[in-house]
Amino acid sequence: MNEQLVEQITKMVIEKLQTTKTTSTSQIKNNDEMPVKLFQNAPTGNLVVEKETANTGTDVKFVPIVSDKKQPEIKSVTKKTATEELTKSRAKKEEVLEGLRKQTPARIVVGRAGTRAKTDTWLKFRFDHAAAVDAVYGEVPSELLERLGFIQLHSKVVDKEEYIRRPDLGRRLSDQSIATIKEKCKRSATVQIVASNGLSAKAIEENMEDVYLSFEQSLKNAGIETGTTFYVENGRVALMDEIGEILQPDIVVILIGERPGLVSAESLSAYICYKPHLGTIEADRMVVSNIHKGGIPPVEAGAYLATVIQKILKYEASGVSLVKKEG
Amino acid sequence: MTGYSPKLEKIISAGIDIGTSTTKLVISEFSLTNVAGSTHVPRIEIVDKQILYKSPIFSTPLKDHVTIDVAAVVSIVKAEYDKAGIVPAQIETGAVIITGETATKDNAREMIDYLSDEAGEFLVATAGPDLEGIIAAKGSGAYEYSGDNDNVIANIDIGGGTANIAVYKAKELIGTCTLHIGGRLLEFERGKVSSISPPIQKLLAAHNRQLHIGDDAQSPTVDFVLGFMADYLNAILTRKADNNEAALLLGHLPNWQEDIDVISFSGGISECMYQHESHQYAQASYNDIGIQLAKALQTNQDLQQFTWIEPIETVRATVLGAGTQTTEISGATIQVSPSDLPMKNVPVYNFSFEQDFQTGTDSLEKKIAEAIDMFDAYHEGQNFALYISELPHMSFRAVQKLADDIRQMMERRPNPDLPIVLILQTDHARVLGQTLMAMNVRQSVICIDQINVEHGDYIDIGRMLESGVVPVVVKTLTFHSS
Structure with missing residues (x-):
């Protein structure tokens, strides 16, 4: 996120505050021209430097707070080379720091102002945190699900608050949804694909189409039969167990929004399990995570998932059991 | 694919340096493993290199000032393989480099091609003064x-x-x-x-x-x-x-x-x-x-x-560099047709999308036509590898469009039956390869990624290893002209 964006958002907030506070039309009109500046380029306030004044009559002597006496040069003879050296070493230092920053999307070497983070770092943090919250409470556009032809179903969870408090309910389908899949979905398919918003609706919105289409294509290329794909609102990973019981596919793949972090709020995971059933142990599930623009490219992840599926089918196992069988 | 197993795969690499005054050889063993976490797409890297054998330093056999004694060089190489206890068939990667003034000898090119065939199926031939410097700098430390x-x-x-x-x-x-x-x-x-x-x-x-x-x-x-x-x-x-x-x-x-x-x-x-x-x-x-x-x-x-x-190394810097530093490993999610590998001496044409899909696809057609002209001016059926760099974030529809454009343009090659060779800078090879397959292209497809090459380089692509990756050697074949 850049500073421009921070400014733009702040501007929008201030505009909103102003329109509620005052109905002055002229101000609304001039909103476009009103620049919002977060960071002052030049110092403001009372900048007058107090001069020592020869005050007659009293013994009190006023001494200027700001000394205009120049700092003594450390090496006055080599002044020029010293400053040149300094700029050069600063530039070199900055180069090294930039190298470090490039190593990770985490907020490292961001500097500080006194004991706290700098304002722009702080604002970025707030922005990313807000994005994470939005991802959890956001909604997947139903237009996207319709375009992909997913049947839309629900877990036993009623709303988001309950979803967060009761993980167990997120692992089961609502009675109506069970009835729907029994009626509409293909049974005993080789691969059953399920989508769920999980903890990030944004993950589905950003990545689902690319992952799904690419995955479907690769499965088709490999001649692997797929079931009827559906979407479960407010699902959790272990939802695949119940689906396994009802539809009896060889493999269930659940594409689910990951818990958002401050680096990315739109990361998608694919959890895969061979013949899941109620009581499946966690070690038998496997996952391909970090699917988003900054991680595994969604289109490539889809193609890769098909390779994983082929391997699972070959060894008839997933997770730790697969690793053991592979030897 | 060894996506979830920590096991090592070992491959043998040879380096042969034929210089103006001396000739030497090294045999080394590379260990490859998946370095990515188990929840990630595998990333296969060379994690260890062991030198198995270093030959003595031989005087380069020359017939006269302008001719290399090919038979003598080959017999040195064969004798050294025997001493190292390996046969050419075991060698899966590596490079023969002909350096210095030797590269200007009359029969340098034939020599190097002959040797790369004799000394191991995928032992690539390289020459060119810039490359020598680069390889030596890697070998010297x-x-x-x-x-x-x-x-x-x-x-x-x-x-x-x-x-x-x-x-x-x-x-x-x-x-x-x-x-x-x-x-x-x-x-x-x-x-x-x-x-x-x-x-x-x-x-x-x-x-x-x-x-x-x-x-x-x-x-x-x-x-x-x-x-x-x-x-x-x-x-x-x-x-x-x-x-x-x-x-x-x-x-x-x-x-x-x-x-x-x-x-x-x-x-x-x-x-x-x-x-x-x-x-x-x-x-x-x-x-x-x-x-x-x-x-x-x-x-x-x-x-x-x-x-x-x-x-670290003096006179052996180049041979060490040739033996241990020339091989790169492709990304783990690629699409290759095994029967077309190894593939040698494919010229690379770089096409950069400059992070913008629209401008990229708009000029792709013209650029591919240029590539065809450049590498196959006489329409003899010389193939080339299209290197696609600086791709922006790609949606599936964008991949489909790209694949379709590539399919159409590859048909316009003088010999359209040649395999389609694509090298992608970013991790997109599997999906692009799969998309081409889904379109039922009639040519075989070699689509690999995460290799950095430059315009005008030549690339050799080795056989697919157990880990699902291919070894790649990027090189230049310019002989000295003086």
């Missing part, structure tokens, strides 16, 4: 050194015929330069000058100096040549040389922009400086200016302004 601090380092590999300079900063190549400075440029016999190479003749003529066959080896003119070489090397390193003094310049002037802090020497001349090898090499009197040249460089005042570091 200069490349590694540059990663540990922020000094700019120049590795100067001086053998019999040429000095190949490669300049690195933070493991990034920032420039190369090649000079006619080497031990074999003046040769002696029983204390008399017996051979003067053309660059030296040119240099002497330019400075109105006389030196003839039969002159005394101690002649002041020889000292002049040595002094000139050292001064000229300094001028090149400090970028003060210009074209007027071009007698010793081979190719272009220095092309790096930063000041060099550290220098290291490798090659035969470096051996004369540091004596890493046991007596067998040090005792060998080459009857040329090698030892004197080493001394001239070591005593040159101007060269002392640089920090000198001793190389």
Whole structure:
């Protein structure tokens, strides 16, 4: 996120505050021209430097707070080379720091102002945190699900608050949804694909189409039969167990929004399990995570998932059991 | 695919260096493993390199001054394989490099092609002065050194015929330069000058100096040549040389922009400086200016302004680089047709999307037409690899569009039946390959990724390994022209 964006958002907030506070039309009109500046380029306030004044009559002597006496040069003879050296070493230092920053999307070497983070770092943090919250409470556009032809179903969870408090309910389908899949979905398919918003609706919105289409294509290329794909609102990973019981596919793949972090709020995971059933142990599930623009490219992840599926089918196992069988 | 297993896969690599004065060979073993976490797409990397065998240093067999003795070279290589206890079929990667003046010998190209066929199916042939410098800098340790601090380092590999300079900063190549400075440029016999190479003749003529066959080896003119070489090397390193003094310049002037802090020497001349090898090499009197040249460089005042570091390898830097540093490993999610591998000497055409899909696809057609013209001007059916770099974030529909464009354009090649070879910079090979398959393209498809190549490079793609990756050697095939 850049500073421009921070400014733009702040501007929008201030505009909103102003329109509620005052109905002055002229101000609304001039909103476009009103620049919002977060960071002052030049110092403001009372900048007058107090001069020592020869005050007659009293013994009190006023001494200027700001000394205009120049700092003594450390090496006055080599002044020029010293400053040149300094700029050069600063530039070199900055180069090294930039190298470090490039190593990770985490907020490292961001500097500080006194004991706290700098304002722009702080604002970025707030922005990313807000994005994470939005991802959890956001909604997947139903237009996207319709375009992909997913049947839309629900877990036993009623709303988001309950979803967060009761993980167990997120692992089961609502009675109506069970009835729907029994009626509409293909049974005993080789691969059953399920989508769920999980903890990030944004993950589905950003990545689902690319992952799904690419995955479907690769499965088709490999001649692997797929079931009827559906979407479960407010699902959790272990939802695949119940689906396994009802539809009896060889493999269930659940594409689910990951818990958002401050680096990315739109990361998608694919959890895969061979013949899941109620009581499946966690070690038998496997996952391909970090699917988003900054991680595994969604289109490539889809193609890769098909390779994983082929391997699972070959060894008839997933997770730790697969690793053991592979030897 | 070994996506979820930590097991190691081992492959054997060979390096053969045929230089102006010496020929040597190394056999090494690479360990490959998945370094990505189990929840990620696998990333296969070379995690360990072990040298299994180092050959002695042989004098390069020459029939006469312009011809390499192919049979003699092949028999050296075969004998060394026997001693190392391996057969050519075991060698899965590596490089034969023909260096220095040897590359100008009449039969250099045939020699190298013949040897790469004889000495292992996927042992690639390379030559070219810039590449020599790069490989030597990797073998000498200069490349590694540059990663540990922020000094700019120049590795100067001086053998019999040429000095190949490669300049690195933070493991990034920032420039190369090649000079006619080497031990074999003046040769002696029983204390008399017996051979003067053309660059030296040119240099002497330019400075109105006389030196003839039969002159005394101690002649002041020889000292002049040595002094000139050292001064000229300094001028090149400090970028003060210009074209007027071009007698010793081979190719272009220095092309790096930063000041060099550290220098290291490798090659035969470096051996004369540091004596890493046991007596067998040090005792060998080459009857040329090698030892004197080493001394001239070591005593040159101007060269002392640089920090000198001793190389890890002297005379073996190039062969070590060729054997252990030329192989790259592709991304793990790729699409290749096994029957078309290995594939050798495919020229690379770079097409950059510059992070914008629309502009990219708009100009793709024109660029591919250019590539066809460039590599197959006579419509003989020479294939090329399309290197797609700087791709923006790709949606599935964008991949489909790209695949469709590629499919159509590849049909317009003079020989459309050749495999479609694609190299992607970013991790998109599997999906693009799969999309092409879904479109039922009639050609076979080789689509690999996470390899960095440049326009005009040649690429060799090896057989698919158990880990699902392919070894790739990026090289240039330009032989010296002088």
